[in-house]
Amino acid sequence: MNRNGTVYTNDNHTTNSKNPNAAAPALQVTELVGGYSPRRPVLHGLTFDVRPGEIVGLIGLNGAGKSTAIKHILGLMQPHAGQIQVGGTTLDRDPQKYRSSIAYVPESPVLFDELTVDEHLRLTGMAYGVDGDLYTDRREQLLDEFHMRVKRGAFAEHLSKGMKQKVMIMNALLANPPLFIIDEPFLGLDPLGIRSLLDRLVEVKRAGAAVLMSSHILSTVETYCDRYIVLHHGRMAASGTLDDVRKAAGMTGGTLDEAFFRLVSDTAGGGDSTHGR
Amino acid sequence: MGDKIVRAAHSPAHREETQAPPSRFDPLQLWSERASGFRKETMPYYSYVARSGFPGVIMLALIVAAIGYSMLVRDVPAHFPFTLFGVVLTIGFVCWSPLRSWLHPADTVFLLPQEAAMSGYIRRSMRYNGTAGVIGVLASLLVYWPMYAQSEGQAGAWLLLIALTAVKAGNMAGAWQERKAAEAGARRMLRIARWLLTGLVLAALYQLAPWKAAVLGLLATGLLALAYRLPRKHRLPWDMLIREEVRTRRRYYRFLALFIDVPTQSPRIARRSYLSWLGGRIRYAQRGTYVYLYAMTMFRTELGGMLVRLTLLGMLVLYWLGESVWLDGWGASLIYVLFAGIVGLQLGALRHSHKYAVWGHIYPLPEGQRVASLLTVDRNAFLAAALLMWLPCGIVLAVQSEYAQSLAAPAAALLYAAAVRPGGVRRRMAKEAEED
Numbered sequence: 001m002n003r004n005g006t007v008y009t010n011d012n013h014t015t016n017s018k019n020p021n022a023a024a025p026a027l028q029v030t031e032l033v034g035g036y037s038p039r040r041p042v043l044h045g046l047t048f049d050v051r052p053g054e055i056v057g058l059i060g061l062n063g064a065g066k067s068t069a070i071k072h073i074l075g076l077m078q079p080h081a082g083q084i085q086v087g088g089t090t091l092d093r094d095p096q097k098y099r100s101s102i103a104y105v106p107e108s109p110v111l112f113d114e115l116t117v118d119e120h121l122r123l124t125g126m127a128y129g130v131d132g133d134l135y136t137d138r139r140e141q142l143l144d145e146f147h148m149r150v151k152r153g154a155f156a157e158h159l160s161k162g163m164k165q166k167v168m169i170m171n172a173l174l175a176n177p178p179l180f181i182i183d184e185p186f187l188g189l190d191p192l193g194i195r196s197l198l199d200r201l202v203e204v205k206r207a208g209a210a211v212l213m214s215s216h217i218l219s220t221v222e223t224y225c226d227r228y229i230v231l232h233h234g235r236m237a238a239s240g241t242l243d244d245v246r247k248a249a250g251m252t253g254g255t256l257d258e259a260f261f262r263l264v265s266d267t268a269g270g271g272d273s274t275h276g277r
Numbered sequence: 278m279g280d281k282i283v284r285a286a287h288s289p290a291h292r293e294e295t296q297a298p299p300s301r302f303d304p305l306q307l308w309s310e311r312a313s314g315f316r317k318e319t320m321p322y323y324s325y326v327a328r329s330g331f332p333g334v335i336m337l338a339l340i341v342a343a344i345g346y347s348m349l350v351r352d353v354p355a356h357f358p359f360t361l362f363g364v365v366l367t368i369g370f371v372c373w374s375p376l377r378s379w380l381h382p383a384d385t386v387f388l389l390p391q392e393a394a395m396s397g398y399i400r401r402s403m404r405y406n407g408t409a410g411v412i413g414v415l416a417s418l419l420v421y422w423p424m425y426a427q428s429e430g431q432a433g434a435w436l437l438l439i440a441l442t443a444v445k446a447g448n449m450a451g452a453w454q455e456r457k458a459a460e461a462g463a464r465r466m467l468r469i470a471r472w473l474l475t476g477l478v479l480a481a482l483y484q485l486a487p488w489k490a491a492v493l494g495l496l497a498t499g500l501l502a503l504a505y506r507l508p509r510k511h512r513l514p515w516d517m518l519i520r521e522e523v524r525t526r527r528r529y530y531r532f533l534a535l536f537i538d539v540p541t542q543s544p545r546i547a548r549r550s551y552l553s554w555l556g557g558r559i560r561y562a563q564r565g566t567y568v569y570l571y572a573m574t575m576f577r578t579e580l581g582g583m584l585v586r587l588t589l590l591g592m593l594v595l596y597w598l599g600e601s602v603w604l605d606g607w608g609a610s611l612i613y614v615l616f617a618g619i620v621g622l623q624l625g626a627l628r629h630s631h632k633y634a635v636w637g638h639i640y641p642l643p644e645g646q647r648v649a650s651l652l653t654v655d656r657n658a659f660l661a662a663a664l665l666m667w668l669p670c671g672i673v674l675a676v677q678s679e680y681a682q683s684l685a686a687p688a689a690a691l692l693y694a695a696a697v698r699p700g701g702v703r704r705r706m707a708k709e710a711e712e713d
Contacts, residue, residue, distance in 0.1 A: 076638055100641030112570070114546050114577035122561070122569060126641040129563040155546055174686055 026210035060231030109164035359428030363501030567650030599670035
């Protein structure tokens, strides 16, 4: 219950953030094979981890399997093979701990029609067991930070796409779990919203949380992420630091964008599949 | 915004409607396809309506109303307000002019470039709703006729018939102009003006010499025609028509949902602060998550409105029965069973909410908490409605020293809510979960 209040405050995480690589991974995906139909898997043997105190960028073309991978991590889809561990446990072993370790920002906002912005925050606070006082503080801070104070009493129907997205992000930040899973968060967000989100992601990362973020905005991904996972046709075309991705693309310099382009343009001969698994 | 869409969507303009090779865009064919599409979509549900006994109830109600009305006609009280009666009876049929356009949101992309070709399409809608509207007006006139014949009205049947058809046509044209008005305020003002002026013209028609009514009608038409020139207007009110279409479809499906599970349309939400403050009183704790969600859902969706109306109606009816000590005071209890039963039936719909919500899988809450919370909300809501409903009746019965009659019904409701109802709801949920 007070887990969110005590364990994941800044103080407790400073030890982690000094040496993130030493900590146990917040998310460990091992040899994941998955998809909607067992006969036609979409994901082919993904293995990666996200450690406390880092932001990992999940990138790939439309249909590369990013959203499917995320659905598997959330437990919305069952793996055909392989294992997913969050906070050292699987969904089957300890669903309660698994779920309370994850906050999710979906690609397209999913709000309750009958709840206002404020009430969504309250519901999330209740669901994640955020302590009462802490909830009030965080709520007020988030309303200001995302400029949603005037809209706090509005229903989803009267919010723009970007505002709905903000509500989703605010809910995730309110829950403040050890692992954030964020699917294409910048779509529809205004420039101030994007900046607030990125600032907060850096903040939660410094506090020791792990973030898995999928996005097509590669320049932003390059700036903010510590490591990258490049998905192509459901396989990992590359993973690791920018250098690792460049290496996989057969480059020695250049931006993430250039490396990504070489990895995924099948005809250009860049997609060196031997680097995939 | 519209401008950009037009250009962006110019090439695939009517790909969805026409088969390759590209032929000319035919709005009338599109209209027919969509109208028959809607018929095909809803037709299967009507067999459930037919089987439900609902048509029988409606027939019965009509027969009872007809008998009551014929008695009133045969023995009209002195100083009966013939004209007012006629206006109230007919004005809804004359003024209310809905329009089925079958338009949906994607049309602002794919049909917008064809805006110029859409006039035939809209005319078709006008004819469709106009025919139904005129039939409605004539039916209301038919009902009014036996009354009118006894009043001082001077117009003959044919004259009234033609005049009302003309007024209806004017109202349809007016309603179209209102739809085109860009601002909601202007639309509302124009609509109020139209209803008021139509009411006056109808009154004149039913009471004054026909030529006087005709002059008044022309004056009103001129006045409205001038008023309709004032607001800023859309060439074709796409958003307005799409919203109207959504509302109409929702009405159809809400009606059908009374008889059979239908694909859910997004629910209509009302703030209902007078109820929803109760949600804020639910203790802020992890255990209460779903209690909070279900309570808010109940307060804010149609269900809440229905329960409030039902409770108020029950209070009134039971109060009357209690006060008259019908059947030694037991009559109220009898009717109470009926009312409480309907409340329970309506409340049962709550279990369909949030069944498939993605957050149900994401939230770190124990399995089974959703069902337990639903039962809590269901029980409390049932008890609140049932006890409130009985309160006035119970008090008047107690005042008249009918203590047993006053206390038996609420005791039975308590027992039912505590011991019988939760098990039933739980069983139904388990069964539905299995079927899914």
